[in-house]
Amino acid sequence: MSQLIETNASLGFFVDYPKIIQNVAPIEIKLHQLNYLVGKEDMDTAVRKLWAENPDVFSVLDILIAVRKKDGKKAIDKTGRVRPLEDFFRTPEGVIEYIEDTGLKQVLQNKKIHNLVDYVFGVETGLDTNARKNRSGHIMEDRIAQIFAQNGITCRQEVYSTEFEEMACLGEDKKRFDFVIETPEKTYLIEVNFYSGGGSKLNEVARAYSELAPKINQVPGFEFVWITDGVGWNSASNKLEEAFYMIPSIYNLTTISDFINLVKGQRG
Numbered sequence: 001m002s003q004l005i006e007t008n009a010s011l012g013f014f015v016d017y018p019k020i021i022q023n024v025a026p027i028e029i030k031l032h033q034l035n036y037l038v039g040k041e042d043m044d045t046a047v048r049k050l051w052a053e054n055p056d057v058f059s060v061l062d063i064l065i066a067v068r069k070k071d072g073k074k075a076i077d078k079t080g081r082v083r084p085l086e087d088f089f090r091t092p093e094g095v096i097e098y099i100e101d102t103g104l105k106q107v108l109q110n111k112k113i114h115n116l117v118d119y120v121f122g123v124e125t126g127l128d129t130n131a132r133k134n135r136s137g138h139i140m141e142d143r144i145a146q147i148f149a150q151n152g153i154t155c156r157q158e159v160y161s162t163e164f165e166e167m168a169c170l171g172e173d174k175k176r177f178d179f180v181i182e183t184p185e186k187t188y189l190i191e192v193n194f195y196s197g198g199g200s201k202l203n204e205v206a207r208a209y210s211e212l213a214p215k216i217n218q219v220p221g222f223e224f225v226w227i228t229d230g231v232g233w234n235s236a237s238n239k240l241e242e243a244f245y246m247i248p249s250i251y252n253l254t255t256i257s258d259f260i261n262l263v264k265g266q267r268g
Helices: 017-037 043-053 055-065 085-090 092-102 104-109 116-150 165-170 200-217 231-246 256-267
Strands: 074-076 082-084 156-160 176-182 187-194 222-229
Touching: 017 043, 017 055, 017 116, 043 055, 043 092, 043 104, 055 085, 055 092, 055 104, 055 116, 074 085, 082 085, 085 092, 092 104, 116 176, 116 187, 116 222, 116 256, 165 200, 187 200, 200 222, 200 231, 222 231, 222 256
Parallel strands: 187 222
Antiparallel strands: 074 082, 156 176, 176 187
8 A cells, every 4th residue: 555656647638629629629610609709788789689690609608608409418497397407498488598597697798708619628628627537547548558568468449358268258248358368378358547536426336346256266267467656545544455355456656567577487
């Protein structure tokens, strides 16, 4: 536990700007057209004029309150009816109600927002923080891949268990392993993750791998390997300890050298 590191994040971890730019680009023209509403005292009239010109511009109003269409969010309208957000964008009356009741009307009228393209860029930056957990895992995978390469170890990434007939022992589950290393003696099926913070996810992962490892390890020539790190495990050390009894091959970024030497020895 004393070897666990606090973070695996570089400065590039915090925001994925290329993805943000990609998200804003398809709606940029509509946002520019919506800029017509900025500073308008008579918002109702402005909405109706813009609607007459191009009603489709209002289809992007959901992102102005940091909601994506795929989220399927709903809200109660003035009549007490529960409606999907996009329903409000089907009529000028619905748009007016949406802008007023969300608070956008006041923000637009008072010019708290000057340019909706820049504003949505900021919204997307905020929403992107939700993807950091996934990026943390990818960073760990990239680091492990780099370690393998630096040590001359050939591996394959994102390999499904269905490639191996012997993995019928896993039942109907189609398991994807982060890495597979094949040596003359063994085939190592490897999972990699990193947790800088605690949570129920750690308990679930430890339990799942504790059940998975014995199934794989009972098959001659196969072994399950788990490479994990991060001080998040301090909040779930008991589950990690339990996993050690079920999974002989658990490594962190400090002890991975032991696994490297083991693989090199088998190729020797």
